Amino acid sequence: MLYLIGLGLADETDITVKGLDIVKRASRVYLEAYTSILLVEKEKLESFYGRDVILADREMVESSSDEILAGADTSDIAFLVVGDPFGATTHSDLVLRARELNIPTRNIPNASILNAIGATGLQLYNFGQTVSMVFFTETWKPSSFYDRVKENRSIGLHTLILLDIKVKEPTLESLARGKPVYEPPRYMTAAQCASQMLTTEEDRMENVYGSGSLAVAVARLGSNDQKIVAGTLAQISTVDMGKPLHSLILLGNRVHDLEKDFIRNFAVDVHSFDEAWKGLVSKP
Amino acid sequence: MLYLIGLGLADETDITVKGLDIVKRASRVYLEAYTSILLVEKEKLESFYGRDVILADREMVESSSDEILAGADTSDIAFLVVGDPFGATTHSDLVLRARELNIPTRNIPNASILNAIGATGLQLYNFGQTVSMVFFTETWKPSSFYDRVKENRSIGLHTLILLDIKVKEPTLESLARGKPVYEPPRYMTAAQCASQMLTTEEDRMENVYGSGSLAVAVARLGSNDQKIVAGTLAQISTVDMGKPLHSLILLGNRVHDLEKDFIRNFAVDVHSFDEAWKGLVSKP
Numbered sequence: 001m002l003y004l005i006g007l008g009l010a011d012e013t014d015i016t017v018k019g020l021d022i023v024k025r026a027s028r029v030y031l032e033a034y035t036s037i038l039l040v041e042k043e044k045l046e047s048f049y050g051r052d053v054i055l056a057d058r059e060m061v062e063s064s065s066d067e068i069l070a071g072a073d074t075s076d077i078a079f080l081v082v083g084d085p086f087g088a089t090t091h092s093d094l095v096l097r098a099r100e101l102n103i104p105t106r107n108i109p110n111a112s113i114l115n116a117i118g119a120t121g122l123q124l125y126n127f128g129q130t131v132s133m134v135f136f137t138e139t140w141k142p143s144s145f146y147d148r149v150k151e152n153r154s155i156g157l158h159t160l161i162l163l164d165i166k167v168k169e170p171t172l173e174s175l176a177r178g179k180p181v182y183e184p185p186r187y188m189t190a191a192q193c194a195s196q197m198l199t200t201e202e203d204r205m206e207n208v209y210g211s212g213s214l215a216v217a218v219a220r221l222g223s224n225d226q227k228i229v230a231g232t233l234a235q236i237s238t239v240d241m242g243k244p245l246h247s248l249i250l251l252g253n254r255v256h257d258l259e260k261d262f263i264r265n266f267a268v269d270v271h272s273f274d275e276a277w278k279g280l281v282s283k284p
Numbered sequence: 285m286l287y288l289i290g291l292g293l294a295d296e297t298d299i300t301v302k303g304l305d306i307v308k309r310a311s312r313v314y315l316e317a318y319t320s321i322l323l324v325e326k327e328k329l330e331s332f333y334g335r336d337v338i339l340a341d342r343e344m345v346e347s348s349s350d351e352i353l354a355g356a357d358t359s360d361i362a363f364l365v366v367g368d369p370f371g372a373t374t375h376s377d378l379v380l381r382a383r384e385l386n387i388p389t390r391n392i393p394n395a396s397i398l399n400a401i402g403a404t405g406l407q408l409y410n411f412g413q414t415v416s417m418v419f420f421t422e423t424w425k426p427s428s429f430y431d432r433v434k435e436n437r438s439i440g441l442h443t444l445i446l447l448d449i450k451v452k453e454p455t456l457e458s459l460a461r462g463k464p465v466y467e468p469p470r471y472m473t474a475a476q477c478a479s480q481m482l483t484t485e486e487d488r489m490e491n492v493y494g495s496g497s498l499a500v501a502v503a504r505l506g507s508n509d510q511k512i513v514a515g516t517l518a519q520i521s522t523v524d525m526g527k528p529l530h531s532l533i534l535l536g537n538r539v540h541d542l543e544k545d546f547i548r549n550f551a552v553d554v555h556s557f558d559e560a561w562k563g564l565v566s567k568p
Binding site for chain 2: 006008009011012013014015016017018020021084085086087092093095096099107108109110111112114115116118119121124125126127128129130131132151155157221222258259261262265
């Protein structure tokens with residue numbers, strides 16, 4: 001059996017009791033470590049589980065999935081995923097490959113960033129489609145997220161924006177030399193995301209949002225150290241949310257007063273929050 | 285401290301290690317038991333936790349929240365919620381009340397139906413807003429869900445439909461007598477939901493979907509006994525998904541081939557699935 005086990009969002013104790021039990025008895029344990037990260041090191045997981053964990057990078061999962069699946073027809077393999085196994089990043093291809101090989105699979109759900117943002121007090125019913133934001137470069141500033149945000153806002157919905165992470169990316173020079181050397185990991189901050197959003201609005205000028213639009217930044221959700229900040233995009237673009245991982249929510253105008261009561265508590269500045277809220281709800 | 289602890293979706297072992305640790309040492313433990321249910325009885329939870337659990341019904345949470353919060357300024361109170369504490373049903377009002385009383389709160393996230401449906405293979409990025417379906421009566425067939433589905437489908441998105449549950453509802457006669465007697469619990473089935481959706485389309489006639497539209501029904505997600513079935517609304521309206529809880533997903537037409545490969549495996553009938561898929565993706 002291939003078990004896909006969600007680890008939740010923060011530390012080694014966010015695994016479920018059911019998941020931990022499988023990890024303890026599986027014949028091999030893999031950790032998917034390229035689409036998200038826990039806030040603790042692999043060594044901490046290993047000492048908590050009392051066993052070795054094999055890091056599975058993108059290359060292994062995408063090109064050598066049969067290595068992961070080896071023996072899963074007769075013994076149990078655990079494949080650990082930060083968050084939920086089918087949350088922000090699906091692992092459908094691994095499951096499809098297992099099906100081809102007649103290997104049964106089972107999914108152990110856990111919290112994902114897609115539901116944990118409910119802790120902001122914004123109602124999950126009021127969210128439209130989720131989008132991703134990649135690191136802009138001088139020459140590459142993809143704006144497909146902008147079209148999705150536009151659709152959500154046209155029907156009054158909030159948008160969750162998931163932020164780029166770069167883990168184990170080879171440097172260009174090292175690739176040219178044929179011997180990969182990896183860049184240090186990079187995690188987009190909520191501030192970077194807000195300012196990229198404002199850059200895109202300046203380019204596209206379709207008035208989807210502006211520097212005064214209300215947003216909520218979150219960091220390290222589910223940890224002791226969780227941080228939630230509400231403010232305009234201009235305010236968020238300078239806010240320091242601390243260590244990764246961050247996400248950002250752009251508010252839609254179909255909002256409930258209970259949502260206001262809840263997030264006002266996280267405002268950078270209550271006065272400007274109230275002004276921005278008035279602007280939001282007075283929209284047609 | 286007031287701890288809001290998600291229990292996940294299926295049984296007593298879906299709690300996180302972190303959550304279980306708090307439950308074991310809290311001074312009182314409440315279980316919110318009116319907006320969703322676990323697939324196991326309260327007694328099973330109690331024996332797993334090694335302690336008593338107090339059932340919190342709607343009346344207690346909404347009118348007697350201070351009873352729950354009593355002593356939370358000096359000791360730890362655990363408030364258990366099926367799924368995630370801020371998932372399908374938020375408990376914002378309890379947290380707001382705690383804030384008024386200067387009681388610190390902390391949230392222990394877990395899987396919610398809103399992310400666990402990723403196990404269908406449908407990508408969570410492609411979902412619009414979530415809607416709820418209530419039990420229709422002869423005289424009350426609210427169709428606000430239909431407007432939301434229409435919005436989602438207009439931009440090609442899937443819609444998750446959460447189904448009504450009736451737990452501890454007093455009978456009308458008993459209310460008249462002033463001494464509540466409760467109806468047996470009722471849980472809407474995916475089949476009931478699909479046929480109510482078709483009734484609403486017949487009434488509203490805005491061509492948002494039809495009997496041939498593709499949907500995915502899920503039951504008991506995250507349990508050993510999880511069931512996923514893909515088919516047209518007509519097919520789903522007669523499918524037997526077994527014991528509660530059920531949910532339904534109506535597909536949008538902005539779909540990915542990987543989603544097709546995944547859900548085709550769950551088709552009631554592969555031939556009609558392929559036909560319905562063709563119909564879906566050929567939409568403008």
